[in-house]
Amino acid sequence: MAQVTIYLPDTVEREVRRAAKRARKSVSAFLTDLARAHVRPAAWPAAWEDLYGSWAGELPEIEDRPPESEESL
16 A cells, blocks of 8 residues: 655644544545545445436426626626
């Protein structure tokens, strides 16, 4: 397993330690999970397939307006 050295401001380091403790993980495991979620997002949630085709309502009509000009902003 590779080792990486990072430098954090003291306040961030304290917050990371507290968050890891609340998650009942080591700081290394906590930061690994954060990095993994950012680099390789998790797959769709297991319940996602249950939602497919479950919409029974009607979608609202959306008025197709021309884009606003920069002067009106």
